Amino acid sequence: MTDAGKLIVISGPSGAGKSSVVFKAMETRSDLCFSTSVTTRDPRPGEIDGREYFFIDQTRFDEMVANDELLEHAVYVKHSYGTPRKFVETRLAEGMNVILDIEVQGARQVSERFPGAVRIFIIPPSLEELRRRLLNRGTDSEEVIDARLERARQEYGEADFYDYLIVNDELEKAAKEFSAILDAEHCRFADRSYLLNRR
Secondary structure (H helix, E strand, O other): OOOOOOEEEEEOOOOOOHHHHHHHHHOOOOOEEEOOEEEOOOOOOOOOEOOOEEEOOHHHHHHHHHOOOEEEEEEEOOEEEEEEHHHHHHHHHOOOEEEEEOOHHHHHHHHHHOOOOEEEEEEOOOHHHHHHHHHHHOOOOHHHHHHHHHHHHHHHOOHHHOOEEEEOOOHHHHHHHHHHHHHHHHOOHHHHHHHHHOO
16 A cells, blocks of 8 residues: 655745755655646746746636646736646655645645645745845846845744744755654654554
């Protein structure tokens, strides 16, 4: 019997290093995969369609919403983002832990459809450090960075919705905490009680 995978919702401000934490954890785990989201924003330098995101226009995005093809969708800094339903459900059935890197509004939508989703909020050690990371990334204007910092403050006010909080100060430590959360979640009694019936 293959245990079903866990749906892992991670959120946190842009620049907190959410993907870096997960990719570091993936170095020692084979049971993790990202769900690739759709977005209406333009690709950043080096991003490839179908890898970081599926880049689509607003018309196609609206069609996906109307056809119930998205688990969640939201607008973030003037662009639309969403999670394709079919990919997630298929991978969970295969026993993979599926990572959704989404903002707070989307996390609430997913939790309504998947009450068992594991919710993890990842933050930088300070907002000052967050500004430094965003500046060093070199992909956003000062205006966009200010908008992202303001959004981060708003998200912090909603973080008590999450099950776990990871501070990404040292990447290795943050990745170990992330992996430990997954291990603990797979040991829940409700998920393993069937083992008691083995002869």
